[in-house]
Amino acid sequence: MKMHSSYDYEFLNYPKIISGKCSLENIPAELAGYDAQKPLVIVRKSLGKNGALIKKFIRAFADSMVIIGAVYDEVEDYAGISLARDAAFLFRQRGCDSLIALGSGAAVDLAKAVNVLVSEKADNFSAYYEEKSISGILKPLIVVPAGLANGREASNSLIIDNREIKSDFLYPDVVVIDHRVAAGCSAADVTESAAIAFAQAFHSFIGNGGNPMVTAIAHPALSYLSQYLERGMKKPQDKEASVALVNASVMASIAYANAKPGITNLLAEELARATGISSGIFMGILLPVVIDFLVKDKTKISDELLLAAGGLDAYAAVAANERGQKGLEAAKQLVGDFSRALPVSLKELKVQKYIFPEIARAASQKSDGAFPAVDCAEILEASWEKTLTK
Secondary structure, eight states: OOOOGGGSOOOOOOSEEEESTTOGGGHHHHHHHTTOOOEEEEEEHHHHTOHHHHHHHHHTTTTSSOOOOEEEEEESSOOOHHHHHHHHHHHHHTTOOEEEEESSTHHHHHHHHHHHHHHHTOSOSHHHHTTOOOOSOOSOEEEEOOSOOOSOTTSSEEEETTEEEEOGGGSOSEEEEOHHHHTOSOHHHHHHHHHHHHHHHHHHHHSSTTOHHHHHHHHHHHHHHHHHHHHHHHOTTOHHHHHHHHHHHHHHHHHHHTSOOOHHHHHHHHHHHHHOOOHHHHHHHHHHHHHHHHHHTTOOOOTHHHHHHHOHHHHHTSOGGGHHHHHHHHHHHHHHHHHTTSOSOTTTTTOOGGGHHHHHHHHHHHTTTSSOHHHHHHHHHHHHSOOOOO
């Protein structure tokens, strides 16, 4: 008897997630569970300049046996091998036994990279670029994400020197979401992070092969975005909205790590590598075009998309055979909320069209042919010069 597709799946959600008030104060107990008490803290430079935030973070360890081994705050938007070596040297010199990434994005990538160097006793990543596997469990890693996320905070991947390494050993052990850190970003940061989280959650619905666990995690991610995005963009310091949106980013990251890569993410990441511009900005530009492409291509869409993006009332009011189409419409409306705060087209960013063929080829190759290069090129061309009512 053939097994139903809904029961034929794989899913790994490794990190423990702690979210809410006083979450920072749980870190010492989590470290103790791994027999660790001397972490190296890697913090984004912009967060490190926030003296009040750092004091609040350190205060969370006041009544514990934890000793901060060192704080490394030389990373901002880019994680490179030289920074990883410097931080790994500091880790060894101070006798650290664990890592905490304070802030999102490159700080998390760097913390994962340092973890590989110190745990695997390596000096570079060349072997891992050539498909060498990470040999085993790494040092304990706790991630405390902020509002500016790149979508890898709770995932099994890192990007170092613009090259990606994947391994299930790269999942953080614990993700701690606390409003004191989550609310420390600008409206622009919130918007870019929302675009990344939306793209990851959206494509988790599209390309999960009927995986019910992926849908279960992607659903609240889209729901949080639908409910709190506008509020978070208007008031980035809003405690409830900031925690909800960081939760959305973390959940979307986990869902996407268990789903097939989405065309929006693949194209945006290739454009980001080629131009140095944030992938979140590109995702905001590409998403409306990709949704139109899916409508035109008559891609089969899960009914769950409408429920997550539009809510229960919208879902109940639509006939079952129309829910997929209405789900795309609800998704496009939500995309419009943050797209208006981002550049409208690739032309506006002065992206040169001559790079499109190579971008399309690379994205298609990384999708293992799921997205033909001709389709990728069509989406890029449509994103070059488009208009959006702001």
